[in-house]
Amino acid sequence: QQKVQQSPESLIVPxxxxxxxxxxxxxxxxxxxxxxxxxxxxxxxxxxxxFSNGEKEEGRFTVHLxxxxxxxxxxxxxxxxxDSALYLCAASIxxxxxxxxxxxxxxxxxSP
Amino acid sequence: xxxxxxxxxRTICKSGTSMRMECQAxxxxxxxVAWYRQSPQKTFxxxxxxxxxxxxxxxxxxxxxxxxxxxxxxxxxxMTVLNAYLxxxxxxxxxxxxxxxxxxxxxxxxxxxx
Numbered sequence: 186q187q188k189v190q191q192s193p194e195s196l197i198v199p200x201x202x203x204x205x206x207x208x209x210x211x212x213x214x215x216x217x218x219x220x221x222x223x224x225x226x227x228x229x230x231x232x233x234x235x236f237s238n239g240e241k242e243e244g245r246f247t248v249h250l251x252x253x254x255x256x257x258x259x260x261x262x263x264x265x266x267x268d269s270a271l272y273l274c275a276a277s278i279x280x281x282x283x284x285x286x287x288x289x290x291x292x293x294x295x296s297p
Numbered sequence: 298x299x300x301x302x303x304x305x306x307r308t309i310c311k312s313g314t315s316m317r318m319e320c321q322a323x324x325x326x327x328x329x330v331a332w333y334r335q336s337p338q339k340t341f342x343x344x345x346x347x348x349x350x351x352x353x354x355x356x357x358x359x360x361x362x363x364x365x366x367x368x369x370x371x372x373x374x375x376m377t378v379l380n381a382y383l384x385x386x387x388x389x390x391x392x393x394x395x396x397x398x399x400x401x402x403x404x405x406x407x408x409x410x411x
Contacts, residue, residue, distance in 0.1 A: 227404070228388075228390055228402045228403060228404045228405045229341075229390075229402060230402070231400070231402075273340065273341070275341075284331060284343060284346050285331075285333075285341070285343065285392075286343070287333075287340040287341040287342075288340060289339070289340040290340060
């Protein structure tokens with residue numbers, strides 16, 4: 186069973202709209218979450234990471250974390266066509282986060 | 298800046314043959330290197346984690362006999378896919394971590410098996 190579940194599998198939002206992506210870990214040992222963006226044919230690039238309960242904002246991107254439920258969400262406001270990509274959520278059990286467990290990802294399409 | 302190079306970027310090998318791929322950290326010392334595989338229709342799976350001065354740890358379903366890894370210094374790692382078959386095709390990513398725990402991914406080596 187996949188230890189990191191992401192939803193939805195795919196998402197279409199209009200340009201300028203808000204995209205909301207979800208991720209939950211079933212491993213109670215997880216303490217750290219990472220969000221990556223992978224454009225087609227490219228390697229993933231880290232967007233944001235979060236370790237503490239609450240919210241973290243960087244530009245148009247906001248990440249929430251609820252450690253009790255091991256649920257994190259990524260919100261992209263004012264979505265742009267260039268945001269169209271595969272968004273991967275990854276979790277690790279400690280700060281040595283080289284050992285990441287990835288979810289299957291959410292494919293985001295921002296329509297012009 | 299810190300960069301991770303992977304070579305080759307794309308490769309094709311015949312079924313049953315072996316293929317070696319390399320990972321080079323530039324601008325920082327890679328205290329640990331993780332190799333991942335993204336197979337078609339699948340997410341990234343960790344193959345093994347190599348930390349300087351520690352034994353290489355392979356994940357379940359991956360073995361040293363199939364994916365031998367060399368991590369001779371703080372800037373270089375290589376992994377070989379032995380006896381590659383169709384199920385081994387995919388994008389192989391190298392993730393290198395520096396002393397401040399920042400991780401950098403290389404662009405990947407895409408393996409196609411015929």
